Amino acid sequence: MEHTRRIYSEYNAWLQPKFYLASKALRIRADFDLDFIHQECHLGLIRLWGEIQDSAAYTLQLKMDDLEPEAFSLTPLINGFEIAGGSKTGLLYGVYRFLNRLAAGENIEKIQERSAPQVDYRIINHWDNMDGHIERGYAGHSFFFHNHKFDYDEERIITYARMMASIGINGICINNVNVNKVSAGLIAEPHLSDLAELAALFRPFGIRLLVSVHFDAPMIVGGLTTSDPLDAGVKEFWQAQSTVVYTKIPDFLGYLVKADSEFRGGPEAFGRTQADGANTIAAAVAPFGGLVFWRCFVYNCQQDWRDQQTDRPMAAYKHFQPLDGTFDENVILQIKNGPVDFQTREPVSPLFSSLKNTREAIEFQIAQEYTGQQIDLFSLAVQWEEILTTEIDKGKQLKSLFGQEIVAVTAVTNTGNNMNWTGNTLAQCNLYAFGRIAWNPDLTAKELIREWIQITFETNELGCLTMEEMLLTSRGIYESYTAPLGIGFMVNPNSHYGPNVDGYEFSHWGTYHRASFDAIGVDRTSKGTGFTLQYPESLQRKYDDITSCPEELLLFFHRVRYDYKMKDGRTLLQYMYDSHFEGAQQAEALLQAWETLENRVPQETFNSVKERLKRQLRNAREWRDQVNTYFYRKTGINDDKGRQIYM
Known part of the structure; x- marks a missing residue:
């Protein structure tokens, strides 16, 4: 032919x-x-x-x-x-x-x-607001909403549904978990009829819709004077309103709830438990086969930086582990992959190994909030493979919980109304990889990256190998010039892009590195804040001991002197200098590698990715210089190799 x-x-x-x-x-x-x-x-x-x-x-x-x-x-x-x-x-x-x-x-x-998929629910979470803005969005505006109402291109929705079904996604939550008073009304008219029309577009593709709901919807939507989950009127509101929703959308999947978190209302405001709050809403959707995804991102976001005992990573465990077994069957606790907040590197949340009688969802973030914002190249497949193969108990990897305690895999998406969906065309790989790994967590990053390249581009083997190597090394490169060894949060406040070493150091968010003239890091061992005690004994011992703690997590678990000798003989300080100098060099090498692909990939993609890689190089150099200068000013110790560090 x-x-x-x-x-x-x-x-x-x-x-x-x-x-x-x-x-x-x-x-x-x-x-x-x-x-x-x-x-x-x-x-x-x-x-x-x-x-x-x-x-x-x-x-x-x-x-x-x-x-x-x-x-x-x-x-x-x-x-x-x-x-x-x-x-x-x-x-x-x-x-x-x-x-x-x-x-x-x-x-x-x-x-x-x-x-066959290893979990029943593979769900994309959109953080779209009804004004069209996307929280932590890096690819344009919402393709669901504009000007506080539904406003979409039907053909684009069908294309999107086809893309998602092609990677095994079967649920989509269309609105931001930080629900405001406008989006709280998605479960009522006039928006509910529009929601039903949108659900009809996704239905042939095997995709069911969810919406994020406001915990205080009984007051905002129902006009009540309380949202106390044990109040009879509140229970009646959720039952009545859910009946209306399921009458319009019989295959509606359910609700996603962020409560008692970052200034959101929740059951604790009424002296109730997280289980009280979740179960009241779950009881309302249970007759229809509905689910409640209840986020475990609950912590004190008003911490005094002087307080050295309160430790943000410990919060989710403290709130939810004592409640194990008290949640209704149709409640799924949605747990972030790590105990902090989608950082470049952090340990696996201890909740996964401690909840034995509660259904769980693991939550990832495809949107690159802390991982380069779809400007800097960062293959999340590499990070996810590492997370899923992490030991959570003696001889047991996290992915072994799929189909057992973990019944759902969710992720905050990286899409918007940009023509290429993800801002950076290479970030499409992260979206593709999420769907595939949610279906089969045994897939490797190398397999997923190669698959995506082969089905997306028509290029020769050299072109495939070049892109594959760029993506496989991108996570390590980004980590090396930003905040290595698990230290986290050295970014600009609010935007979360670019370096600001002390940007969060005296804030109320609980994200401190506590760098001084001779040491850095928070002691999270059993003799420090006690965070390691939330893990099974084998992991507690591993993380407690600085010699057995994985070096890539050294500064997450330990407070370490700058003259501490790493396994390769370098001091911690010299490691920091080397990491940032080498990371900037590797960022430049990414750009050089991409330049060899001219005429091997479509010109529009070549040009747009090249422009972002140039921005990444500028970002990497800024990180290098600010972080190295910061540590030089703290310690007065020169780089062993005599490279330029600014005063």
């Missing part, structure tokens, strides 16, 4: 029109009542294969089979190919997986796979 090459567009993300080098004509046959899936398969094959011929002998068969509901199988036949699913949604996932493997250049006769 001969085909006219179609034009690459960043808007198509990993669903590019790339033609598979087919040597045979193909036709599609489907079981009864599979029209939508047949249509999606046809569209994908037109994009990749070219021409579909009803008279062709080679048949692609779509069928239902006795599999788990969301599972699929891909099977080559003697004169055709079979895609089977345990449900319509499972079959749709099979179609998308088949198309993605074709797009990666695989031979159709060698594609064989049987797959």
